[in-house]
Amino acid sequence: MAKLVRGLSLLLLLICSVSTQWVSGSVPKVSAERIRLIKEIQERLNVSFQCEFSISIGDTRKYAMANSGGIIIVDRSFLQNADRGRIFFAIAHEYAHAYLEHDVRLFAMALDQDAAPTKSAVEARRRFEKEADGIAARKAKEMGFSIDSILDFILSQPDPEKGIPFEYRVYSKPRERADYILTVYHSS
Numbered sequence: 001m002a003k004l005v006r007g008l009s010l011l012l013l014l015i016c017s018v019s020t021q022w023v024s025g026s027v028p029k030v031s032a033e034r035i036r037l038i039k040e041i042q043e044r045l046n047v048s049f050q051c052e053f054s055i056s057i058g059d060t061r062k063y064a065m066a067n068s069g070g071i072i073i074v075d076r077s078f079l080q081n082a083d084r085g086r087i088f089f090a091i092a093h094e095y096a097h098a099y100l101e102h103d104v105r106l107f108a109m110a111l112d113q114d115a116a117p118t119k120s121a122v123e124a125r126r127r128f129e130k131e132a133d134g135i136a137a138r139k140a141k142e143m144g145f146s147i148d149s150i151l152d153f154i155l156s157q158p159d160p161e162k163g164i165p166f167e168y169r170v171y172s173k174p175r176e177r178a179d180y181i182l183t184v185y186h187s188s
């Protein structure tokens with residue numbers, strides 16, 4: 001079981017690989033205000049998703065990560081340095097992955113396939129990322145988080161898949177991703 005959980009966590013790392021590295025020499029302190037913020041986000045998302053997920057603080061070297069057991073880990077440096085909209089979006093995106101059990105579904109697909117990642121696995125990951133973005137955009141609207149800071153979050157990231165042909169990309173290009181999020185936000 002522990003092996004399976006480790007395997008699933010590793011897969012999640014792949015699902016949500018975002019390029020920015022949050023590496024720091026010392027462990028940054030998280031303020032009481034930020035702790036309250038993630039508690040507030042956790043409570044509101046749990047009510048909205050009708051689930052009992054929990055958010056922890058860790059060093060993820062990206063914004064946040066999750067597994068379908070309902071453990072969300074938000075990166076300590078990101079939590080301390082980003083604004084409310086960015087933090088909400090990163091967490092809500094991970095909630096969507098966890099709620100829809102994207103890691104388990106990818107794991108099942110991987111077991112069904114031979115060693116090399118196939119085009120259909122990439123397509124599934126792309127679909128899951130878009131799905132998580134759409135759900136996070138709707139939750140942001142519902143809960144009053146700023147779309148401007150979410151768009152800025154997406155557009156200010158370097159493209160983690162720059163130069164990769166479309167058929168192998170998991171994420172849309174930042175501009176397309178932001179446009180999709182904006183469309184869902186305004187249509188919900």
Ligand SMILES: [Zn+2]
Nearest residue numbers: 015016129132
């Ligand atoms: Zn993701």
